[in-house]
Amino acid sequence: MAADLSRRIVAEALGTAMLVATVVGSGIMADRLTDDVGLTLLGNTLPTGAILVVLITILGPISGAHFNPAVTLVFALRREINATAALAYVIAQLVGGVAGTLLAHAMFELPILQISQTVRTGNGQWLAELVAAFGLVFTILAGLRFRSDAIPWLVGLYITAAYWFTASTSFANPAVAIARAVSNTFAGIRPVDLPAFVVAELLGALLAMALAGWLFSEPKPSDR
Amino acid sequence: MAADLSRRIVAEALGTAMLVATVVGSGIMADRLTDDVGLTLLGNTLPTGAILVVLITILGPISGAHFNPAVTLVFALRREINATAALAYVIAQLVGGVAGTLLAHAMFELPILQISQTVRTGNGQWLAELVAAFGLVFTILAGLRFRSDAIPWLVGLYITAAYWFTASTSFANPAVAIARAVSNTFAGIRPVDLPAFVVAELLGALLAMALAGWLFSEPKPSDR
Amino acid sequence: MAADLSRRIVAEALGTAMLVATVVGSGIMADRLTDDVGLTLLGNTLPTGAILVVLITILGPISGAHFNPAVTLVFALRREINATAALAYVIAQLVGGVAGTLLAHAMFELPILQISQTVRTGNGQWLAELVAAFGLVFTILAGLRFRSDAIPWLVGLYITAAYWFTASTSFANPAVAIARAVSNTFAGIRPVDLPAFVVAELLGALLAMALAGWLFSEPKPSDR
Amino acid sequence: MAADLSRRIVAEALGTAMLVATVVGSGIMADRLTDDVGLTLLGNTLPTGAILVVLITILGPISGAHFNPAVTLVFALRREINATAALAYVIAQLVGGVAGTLLAHAMFELPILQISQTVRTGNGQWLAELVAAFGLVFTILAGLRFRSDAIPWLVGLYITAAYWFTASTSFANPAVAIARAVSNTFAGIRPVDLPAFVVAELLGALLAMALAGWLFSEPKPSDR
Numbered sequence: 001m002a003a004d005l006s007r008r009i010v011a012e013a014l015g016t017a018m019l020v021a022t023v024v025g026s027g028i029m030a031d032r033l034t035d036d037v038g039l040t041l042l043g044n045t046l047p048t049g050a051i052l053v054v055l056i057t058i059l060g061p062i063s064g065a066h067f068n069p070a071v072t073l074v075f076a077l078r079r080e081i082n083a084t085a086a087l088a089y090v091i092a093q094l095v096g097g098v099a100g101t102l103l104a105h106a107m108f109e110l111p112i113l114q115i116s117q118t119v120r121t122g123n124g125q126w127l128a129e130l131v132a133a134f135g136l137v138f139t140i141l142a143g144l145r146f147r148s149d150a151i152p153w154l155v156g157l158y159i160t161a162a163y164w165f166t167a168s169t170s171f172a173n174p175a176v177a178i179a180r181a182v183s184n185t186f187a188g189i190r191p192v193d194l195p196a197f198v199v200a201e202l203l204g205a206l207l208a209m210a211l212a213g214w215l216f217s218e219p220k221p222s223d224r
Numbered sequence: 225m226a227a228d229l230s231r232r233i234v235a236e237a238l239g240t241a242m243l244v245a246t247v248v249g250s251g252i253m254a255d256r257l258t259d260d261v262g263l264t265l266l267g268n269t270l271p272t273g274a275i276l277v278v279l280i281t282i283l284g285p286i287s288g289a290h291f292n293p294a295v296t297l298v299f300a301l302r303r304e305i306n307a308t309a310a311l312a313y314v315i316a317q318l319v320g321g322v323a324g325t326l327l328a329h330a331m332f333e334l335p336i337l338q339i340s341q342t343v344r345t346g347n348g349q350w351l352a353e354l355v356a357a358f359g360l361v362f363t364i365l366a367g368l369r370f371r372s373d374a375i376p377w378l379v380g381l382y383i384t385a386a387y388w389f390t391a392s393t394s395f396a397n398p399a400v401a402i403a404r405a406v407s408n409t410f411a412g413i414r415p416v417d418l419p420a421f422v423v424a425e426l427l428g429a430l431l432a433m434a435l436a437g438w439l440f441s442e443p444k445p446s447d448r
Numbered sequence: 449m450a451a452d453l454s455r456r457i458v459a460e461a462l463g464t465a466m467l468v469a470t471v472v473g474s475g476i477m478a479d480r481l482t483d484d485v486g487l488t489l490l491g492n493t494l495p496t497g498a499i500l501v502v503l504i505t506i507l508g509p510i511s512g513a514h515f516n517p518a519v520t521l522v523f524a525l526r527r528e529i530n531a532t533a534a535l536a537y538v539i540a541q542l543v544g545g546v547a548g549t550l551l552a553h554a555m556f557e558l559p560i561l562q563i564s565q566t567v568r569t570g571n572g573q574w575l576a577e578l579v580a581a582f583g584l585v586f587t588i589l590a591g592l593r594f595r596s597d598a599i600p601w602l603v604g605l606y607i608t609a610a611y612w613f614t615a616s617t618s619f620a621n622p623a624v625a626i627a628r629a630v631s632n633t634f635a636g637i638r639p640v641d642l643p644a645f646v647v648a649e650l651l652g653a654l655l656a657m658a659l660a661g662w663l664f665s666e667p668k669p670s671d672r
Numbered sequence: 673m674a675a676d677l678s679r680r681i682v683a684e685a686l687g688t689a690m691l692v693a694t695v696v697g698s699g700i701m702a703d704r705l706t707d708d709v710g711l712t713l714l715g716n717t718l719p720t721g722a723i724l725v726v727l728i729t730i731l732g733p734i735s736g737a738h739f740n741p742a743v744t745l746v747f748a749l750r751r752e753i754n755a756t757a758a759l760a761y762v763i764a765q766l767v768g769g770v771a772g773t774l775l776a777h778a779m780f781e782l783p784i785l786q787i788s789q790t791v792r793t794g795n796g797q798w799l800a801e802l803v804a805a806f807g808l809v810f811t812i813l814a815g816l817r818f819r820s821d822a823i824p825w826l827v828g829l830y831i832t833a834a835y836w837f838t839a840s841t842s843f844a845n846p847a848v849a850i851a852r853a854v855s856n857t858f859a860g861i862r863p864v865d866l867p868a869f870v871v872a873e874l875l876g877a878l879l880a881m882a883l884a885g886w887l888f889s890e891p892k893p894s895d896r
Binding site: 261262265266346348355359362369381390392393439440 | 483
């Protein structure tokens with residue numbers, strides 16, 4: 001990593017803030033402009049996928065562009081980031097994420113402080129979050145192995161798909177989930193529903209790490 | 225191919241499962257959110273195109289990312305994969321595809337086991353499937369000849385177009401077709417309509433192989 | 449050009465056929481699925497932009513992927529293709545384009561032979577076609593000068609934009625215009641409106657050629 | 673910069689004209705075709721994002737593809753363009769932008785000269801413009817630092833997102849804002865609301881310049 005820790009932390013906070021401002025802000029915009037919920041999700045999906053490509057490209061060289069505690073956890077377990085930096089990253093992601101929600105509220109002239117009342121619970125939702133985070137972390141680890149220059153596009157496109165193919169619209173990120181709990185708008189989630197989402201996301205991430213560890217290992221000559 | 229056969233088979237099964245989960249899952253999501261069928265198809269198209277770019281990029285280096293028995297057949301006929309591996313690929317694609325459907329049902333809390341009742345039959349549908357598979361295989365073979373790094377994008381964009389310009393919404397893949405037969409949702413197809421779809425897809429693939437064989441052959445000096 | 453003339457002509461005919469089948473077919477599909485004309489145009493735009501990226505990438509190495517008499521004319525005037533080949537290209541584009549329309553009709557089980565009754569005339573439409581073809585040819589010539597590897601994307605994205613910012617939805621291609629005259633569906637145009645469209649398109653192409661000739665010429669040292 | 677000043681100025685004027693013609697023209701087209709304002713914004717977003725990728729790719733090698741006085745100001749302050757050229761750029765952007773609006777009106781057969789009556793004012797709008805311009809300039813400066821070849825895509829995707837996540841739909845460009853003031857259509861803005869938009873955009877640009885100056889500076893060895 002070329003940058004010192006203070007710059008890396010600022011990059012994580014800024015990137016997570018911009019990501020959450022996009023998720024929450026585009027949800028508010030789409031919800032205001034149309035009564036068709038399918039179109040609202042589309043107006044939420046395209047900006048989220050697009051900003052992910054941008055943020056990972058421009059901040060990746062500074063911090064690695066995790067923007068996601070589940071991703072940071074995996075890199076810490078793989079010893080690609082040390083424990084102190086990992087903790088600092090997660091704090092920056094949480095602070096940045098909530099700041100992104102507040103910024104979106106301010107731009108749309110909504111009450112700055114809100115608590116979501118959107119129910120998101122049940123086996124289907126939890127399985128969806130596990131699948132969503134599995135796919136995200138698997139995509140990142142595969143990208144690092146084979147095409148690191150393509151990671152911004154891979155993540156942006158993966159999330160574009162996952163918004164639609166997972167029943168939970170793919171939060172896949174504990175920091176983003178927490179930030180969305182303080183917005184009673186389209187993208188919100190009840191605080192009481194957070195813990196199960198976070199657990200499912202972390203499980204999905206660890207599952208991806210395990211599978212990638214086997215699938216992308218170098219084959220032994222005797223395997224041929 | 226860098227990976228041993230067990231990893232290649234897992235990659236084929238995983239990739240086909242994620243592809244089908246996206247096709248079926250995004251169809252369910254879109255169908256629930258809007259009453260406008262045009263928007264439903266759009267909400268089905270974008271995730272499918274996006275996940276294809278991702279899956280082919282991240283699993284291509286392991287297995288070649290066929291995810292499609294028609295593609296595996298063509299590579300077997302071109303002697304780029306041996307018969308044993310080809311058979312294993314097709315089985316993995318079939319198993320993975322059905323697993324993807326079941327996963328989508330579980331995420332959306334629908335009955336896990338279903339049989340589609342969606343009628344898809346007639347000359348127009350069969351011609352559309354032939355055209356769809358022709359275009360897909362032709363695109364892959366041309367990509368391999370001229371721009372192998374671009375194949376993930378080429379396939380994702382081709383299917384994005386083919387969902388709309390073919391009357392059948394472009395299944396173009398016998399494993400995906402079979403997997404869609406066990407889902408009575410937007411993406412489904414009646415089992416009785418499967419055989420003709422599979423035949424049309426294989427014919428289209430063989431036609432593409434023949435045309436590509438001539439069009440992309442090296443010109444003889446005397447042709448100039 | 450690596451390929452002999454027969455392969456080049458087949459590539460031009462095949463590419464124009466696939467392009468027109470996409471334009472006409474996706475228009476029929478979108479028109480059937482939704483009553484919202486904005487959504488219909490979107491369902492027409494995305495497939496057209498996507499297939500252009502694919503077709504130019506996979507057939508460009510064979511024929512240059514003109515698919516458009518206005519483009520072939522400009523290359524002939526720039527002496528980058530000889531007159532015989534240019535004439536053969538234009539015939540292949542016209543034949544391929546009409547074949548693409550017929551293929552779309554067959555897939556959607558419509559009468560194969562149709563004549564459009566869609567009125568597209570007036571100063572605004574003609575100006576729009578001039579602008580559309582100017583932008584297309586200017587984009588291609590600039591791409592050839594600076595980023596030839598990016599031309600498939602540049603053309604696909606340019607047409608994606610031009611479908612919406614030109615009042616005519618950007619035909620920008622005499623062969624495609626003629627092929628659309630034999631389809632009485634969303635993408636159609638009355639035969640009587642064709643001549644003015646073709647003239648406007650050729651004028652726009654020549655204007656782009658002139659501007660590009662000056663703008664992309666090497667600056668003389670004394671200009672600095 | 674390879675080109676002489678006259679070519680650079682023409683490139684800035686032409687690029688800004690095409691950009692504004694796309695913003696205004698696609699807004700008119702979308703507004704005519706659908707009653708769903710969410711879909712109208714989508715029909716405005718996709719063409720704008722697409723044309724930005726094209727214009728920056730094809731004109732960047734000539735002029736740097738600013739098309740935006742806020743961007744030119746930042747490059748002047750960074751001494752990457754001299755004051756005379758910067759002034760000429762801004763004039764070209766203003767003239768080109770207004771010409772783009774007039775061209776869109778002519779294509780859609782609307783009165784050529786119009787004054788917008790669309791109210792866009794208030795703290796939320798101004799904050800949104802500051803955020804929009806901050807993100808745009810930050811993206812450009814980061815792109816220049818790490819991935820200059822990716823800048824066309826980064827800007828196109830950033831604006832695609834910003835149309836939805838900022839409450840103002842992200843003008844982010846004083847020349848485009850002024851050009852939109854002379855169009856009483858979907859994309860318009862009342863002239864009286866312009867000054868505050870321009871101030872917010874310039875402030876956002878300067879803020880991005882300051883943050884990028886620190887974040888992308890080379891770390892001192894002692895910082896490690």
